Each structure stands twice: as C-alpha cells, then as structure tokens.
Amino acid sequence: MSERVYVGHVGIGAPVTGPALVADDNFSARYDLDRINGVFSRPSHRLFGESYLGKVLVLNVAKGGVATAWMLYEMAARAKAPLALVLNFANPIMAQGAAHADFPLIDRFDCDITQAIRSGETVTVDPSAGRVTVRG
Amino acid sequence: MRLTDEETAMLAGKMGEPRRLALEHQVKVGRFFDAADMVPVSQVHIMADTEALGEAGVEFVERIATYPEAERRTVVPTVTDPRGADFNAYKRLRQQEEWIDQEGRVIEAFQALGVLMTDTCINYQTVIPPVLREHVAFGDTGSSIYTNSVLGARTNFEGGPSALAAALTGRTPRYGFHLDECRRGKALYALETRPQDWADWGAVGGIVGRGMDSYWTVPVIAGVDGAPTSDELKHFGAALASFGSTPLFHMIGVTPEAPALGDVFDGPSPEATRITRADIEAFYDSYGVTDDRLDVIVFAAPQLSLFELQRLGRLLDGRQVHDDTTLIAATSPENKNAADRMGITQQIEDAGGLLLEGVCFYQMHAREIGDANGWRRLMSNSAKIVNILGGYGYEPVLATMERCIDCAVAGRIVR
Numbered sequence: 001m002s003e004r005v006y007v008g009h010v011g012i013g014a015p016v017t018g019p020a021l022v023a024d025d026n027f028s029a030r031y032d033l034d035r036i037n038g039v040f041s042r043p044s045h046r047l048f049g050e051s052y053l054g055k056v057l058v059l060n061v062a063k064g065g066v067a068t069a070w071m072l073y074e075m076a077a078r079a080k081a082p083l084a085l086v087l088n089f090a091n092p093i094m095a096q097g098a099a100h101a102d103f104p105l106i107d108r109f110d111c112d113i114t115q116a117i118r119s120g121e122t123v124t125v126d127p128s129a130g131r132v133t134v135r136g
Numbered sequence: 137m138r139l140t141d142e143e144t145a146m147l148a149g150k151m152g153e154p155r156r157l158a159l160e161h162q163v164k165v166g167r168f169f170d171a172a173d174m175v176p177v178s179q180v181h182i183m184a185d186t187e188a189l190g191e192a193g194v195e196f197v198e199r200i201a202t203y204p205e206a207e208r209r210t211v212v213p214t215v216t217d218p219r220g221a222d223f224n225a226y227k228r229l230r231q232q233e234e235w236i237d238q239e240g241r242v243i244e245a246f247q248a249l250g251v252l253m254t255d256t257c258i259n260y261q262t263v264i265p266p267v268l269r270e271h272v273a274f275g276d277t278g279s280s281i282y283t284n285s286v287l288g289a290r291t292n293f294e295g296g297p298s299a300l301a302a303a304l305t306g307r308t309p310r311y312g313f314h315l316d317e318c319r320r321g322k323a324l325y326a327l328e329t330r331p332q333d334w335a336d337w338g339a340v341g342g343i344v345g346r347g348m349d350s351y352w353t354v355p356v357i358a359g360v361d362g363a364p365t366s367d368e369l370k371h372f373g374a375a376l377a378s379f380g381s382t383p384l385f386h387m388i389g390v391t392p393e394a395p396a397l398g399d400v401f402d403g404p405s406p407e408a409t410r411i412t413r414a415d416i417e418a419f420y421d422s423y424g425v426t427d428d429r430l431d432v433i434v435f436a437a438p439q440l441s442l443f444e445l446q447r448l449g450r451l452l453d454g455r456q457v458h459d460d461t462t463l464i465a466a467t468s469p470e471n472k473n474a475a476d477r478m479g480i481t482q483q484i485e486d487a488g489g490l491l492l493e494g495v496c497f498y499q500m501h502a503r504e505i506g507d508a509n510g511w512r513r514l515m516s517n518s519a520k521i522v523n524i525l526g527g528y529g530y531e532p533v534l535a536t537m538e539r540c541i542d543c544a545v546a547g548r549i550v551r
Contacts, residue, residue, distance in 0.1 A: 009168070012168055026381075028381075030498075030527070031523070031524055031527045033527070034503075041528075042526060043526065043527075061381070062351065064378070065293075065377075065378060065381075066275055066276060066293050066295045066296070067188040069296050070183065070190070070297065071188055073192055073193060073196070074191070077190070078190075089352070092169070092292045092294070092311075093295045093381075095165050095168045096295040096297055097295060099164035099165050099168070099297070100161060100297035105168075
C-alpha cells in the first residue's frame with residue numbers, strides 16, 4: 001500500500017483517521033455550515049449541500065468571523081463537528097476553537113494541500129507531528 | 137514559549153483552576169503561532185451570544201462561574217459583544233424560550249466573573265476606545281479591525297474562549313498583530329471614486345475583503361480624499377473583516393500607521409488594484425434579485441451609532457412600514473437609552489419599525505427566526521450582514537439606508 005506524507009506546522013488536538021472532503025474553498029463554521037444538520041449551507045461554497053460529518057475537511061484558508069471559536073466546542077459536544085480540519089492557512093479563530101475543543105487542526109504545508117489530497121482518500125491527521133498521511 | 141514566574145504559577149494551578157485552564161489554552165494557541173511570550177492586555181471584548189456558545193459553551197462558562205470569587209474574577213476590564221436576544225422583543229421575533237433561558241443563564245455566569253455586560257460590537261464608539269499601540273484582546277471582527285486600523289491599538293481576533301482566557305489572565309500570546317512585522321502592508325488598492333454612503337463604504341470593504349487570501353494579508357487603501365467619518369470606517373472595516381477575515385487595514389493619510397505610502401510596505405509598493413464606481417455597482421449587483429419580494433429590512437452589523445439612529449429616525453419620520461414587511465434596527469443598550477431620551481426610538485416605532493438593544497440580527501438564531509417569521513428576502517445597508525446571511529438561508533440584498541426605507545414603505549423592492 002502506498003503512502004503520501006505532507007508535513008505542516010505542529011498543530012492542535014489528537015490524531016484521527018478518516019475520509020477526506022476536499023475543496024479549493026475557505027472555511028467558517030458560522031458563514032458556511034448548517035451546524036444542526038451537519039452540511040455546508042452556503043450556496044456559493046464548493047461543498048454546498050455536502051455532509052461534513054465524519055470527514056477530515058481539507059480546505060484553503062480560515063475565513064469569516066470569530067464565532068467558530070465557540071462553535072467548534074459546541075459542535076464537538078453534539079457530535080456535529082468534522083473529524084479534523086486541514087487548511088493551507090488557519091487563522092487565530094480556528095486555532096483558538098481547536099484549542100478549546102481539543103479538535104485536530106494542522107496548517108502551513110509546503111504545498112497547496114487542497115491540490116494534494118482528493119475527496120474520499122483515507123487520511124491520518126497527526127497534529128503533534130504536524131503530519132498528514134494519505135493511504136492509497 | 138517563555139513564561140514569567142507569575143504565568144508559570146498560573147499554569148501550575150496556584151491561582152486557581154479557571155486561570156490554569158485559561159493559561160493552558162493560551163499556551164496551546166501561542167505555540168501554534170510560535171509566540172515567544174505573552175503580552176499584557178488592558179481590556180477585553182468577548183463574544184457572549186448563545187447562538188455561538190450553544191449549550192456546551194453556556195455550561196462551560198457556568199462551570200467557571202462556580203469557582204471561588206478570587207479564582208474566577210476577571211483581572212482586566214472585560215466587556216461583551218451583542219447578546220442573542222432582546223428580552224423586550226423576543227416574543228415579537230418568535231425566538232424560542234429555550235434560547236431566552238440560555239441567555240439568562242450565561243448573563244448570570246458572566247456577571248459572576250465580573251464581566252461588564254455592554255452587549256455591543258461598537259465598544260470602540262460607545263465604551264472605551266483603545267489608544268495607539270495599546271495591546272487589547274478584542275473578540276469581534278468589526279471591533280478588532282477598527283481598533284487595529286483606525287485607533288492603531290493591537291489585537292488579534294480573539295474568539296470567545298481566548299477572550300475569556302485573556303480576561304482571566306490579563307494577557308494574550310504575543311503573535312500576529314501584536315507584532316510590528318505583521319502590521320506591514322501586503323496588498324495595495326487605489327480608490328478612484330469617493331463612496332457616497334455607508335453602504336458604499338461597506339461595498340468597498342467587501343471588494344477588498346474578497347481579494348484577501350488570508351488573515352495575514354494587510355490591505356493598504358490609497359486615494360481616499362479627506363478623512364472618512366467613524367461610521368464610514370466602521371462599515372468599511374466590518375465588511376472587510378467579514379469578507380476577508382482581515383483584522384487590519386491601512387488607509388494612506390487617514391489611519392495612524394499610514395501617513396504616506398512609503399511608510400507601510402517593506403520594499404517597493406506592490407501594483408495597485410483599482411476600485412472604481414463601476415466596481416461598487418457590480419458589488420451591489422452581485423446581490424441582485426429577479427423579483428420584488430421583500431420580507432425583512434435590517435439595520436445592524438455593526439450596531440447603529442447614535443448618528444445612524446438619528447438618520448434612520450429622520451428617514452422614517454411620518455412614514456409607515458408596509459404591513460407585509462418587518463423593519464428591524466439594532467444598537468447598543470447605551471445608544472438605545474439615548475435614542476429613547478431623544479425621541480428617535482419614538483420616530484422609528486411610530487413608523488412601525490423595531491429598535492432592538494444589545495443584540496445583532498445575525499447572532500439571534502437568524503436561520504430559525506427567518507423560518508418562524510417566513511423571512512427569506514432580506515434587505516440591508518450592511519455589506520457584512522448580507523455576506524453572513526447568505527449562509528443562513530436568506531436571499532440578501534444590499535442597498536443604501538434611503539433605498540431600504542423606500543422599499544420597506546412600499547413593501548417590495550423598488551428601483
């Protein structure tokens with residue numbers, strides 16, 4: 001079985017493995033998600049209508065406002081959070097939300113991570129090593 | 137991260153569990169961003185609305201509030217962003233009783249920590265504006281960008297958990313916009329037209345925000361002929377922060393860190409992106425609709441200043457909002473009190489409008505109240521709110537305050 005490894009900055013949260021959901025688009029819990037039903041609800045988002053539950057979200061940058069910092073914790077408490085977030089660039093809000101919820105987050109790779117991983121691939125996210133492993 | 141003796145003691149739990157949890161959180165965030173140490177902050181602004189907090193967040197704050205007073209009390213002045221419900225208006229808006237119960241619980245918990253319930257996103261206009269180079273921890277994108285850019289104080293976006301941590305420790309990790317090197321210009325925009333209205337300024341903020349590629353990109357705006365007003369910069373900044381997730385801009389000849397173009401970039405200035413009147417019109421058109429249905433008109437995000445309230449009152453004076461539409465404005469409790477005293481609330485309410493205090497529309501379970509009231513087509517002069525509410529199931533339309541009111545009176549979208 002082949003493996004591809006991508007290394008970013010050391011992240012936050014515990015290691016997880018799951019299927020990737022990937023788009024060359026950005027992320028905000030408040031702006032983009034229907035957090036009750038666990039789907040992307042912003043019509044202009046490339047993942048509009050897709051469920052993010054049980055998925056490792058691989059997206060470009062963190063966007064939007066400050067609410068995601070509280071919302072990740074609340075989503076995790078209701079089992080309505082994605083498995084992990086893998087971004088090209090996080091912002092403080094994502095990092096603060098991940099720290100509060102102990103939610104897996106990695107960013108700052110040496111490549112465009114949204115082009116390196118395909119939706120449906122199984123990925124392991126290891127924040128303490130800042131490493132994402134894709135199993136082919 | 138380098139920690140002082142006091143911080144080390146805090147992290148060891150010697151100042152109580154709330155401060156230990158707070159510092160532990162800050163160290164995680166600080167390490168994520170390679171912060172060298174902590175920086176003391178003089179005041180904190182915290183997002184405290186229950187839509188963002190949810191039940192889990194409310195329980196978290198309640199848990200902190202159960203510790204002894206000496207362990208749970210904030211150590212720097214801490215004020216709140218808008219709440220999720222106006223207790224005098226929630227029934228009219230068909231908000232659910234369970235949210236009102238949550239609001240009451242979280243207010244009690246925050247007050248037990250010594251938090252000042254200002255319930256405003258325009259604390260820089262109505263509470264205590266920070267001063268040049270003052271380090272603060274502000275938890276609203278609009279208040280953060282105004283504070284960084286217009287006032288020259290220093291903050292990152294501090295989400296609720298981090299703002300609460302800063303309130304409990306009196307410091308925040310020193311990274312991002314606390315550092316000189318992060319505050320340098322990264323992109324240049326040349327404004328070739330003078331925005332004529334608050335909504336125009338929001339549109340320009342939205343145009344620049346759409347062009348931002350991350351939190352760390354600092355846009356520089358050139359070509360602004362004469363200082364905009366506080367409310368104009370408020371709409372510009374709120375939209376820029378909303379569309380771009382951007383906490384700082386420089387405006388040449390206007391903002392304190394940008395006296396001249398040569399002062400803001402490391403190296404030569406990048407090529408400027410022009411913004412023309414046609415770009416502003418195209419931005420409005422991007423929220424165009426094909427029929428004239430209109431359900432709700434909202435003036436909020438940011439909450440209205442006293443000057444905006446006066447203009448709203450004058451525009452509504454002697455007119456009547458159509459029965460098929462709802463007109464809502466939101467402001468801070470202090471401004472609402474002033475509007476009550478000065479007859480502005482009466483003007484708005486006599487026209488059939490609703491002036492809410494201490495809330496902002498999008499923080500009030502906007503999706504659910506939209507469903508409960510049959511609101512889909514929404515009109516606002518706030519570029520920020522039209523950006524947010526697209527994801528909440530609304531069909532938002534951006535227009536000037538005058539046009540919004542003409543449409544509210546007509547009960548449909550008129551040209």
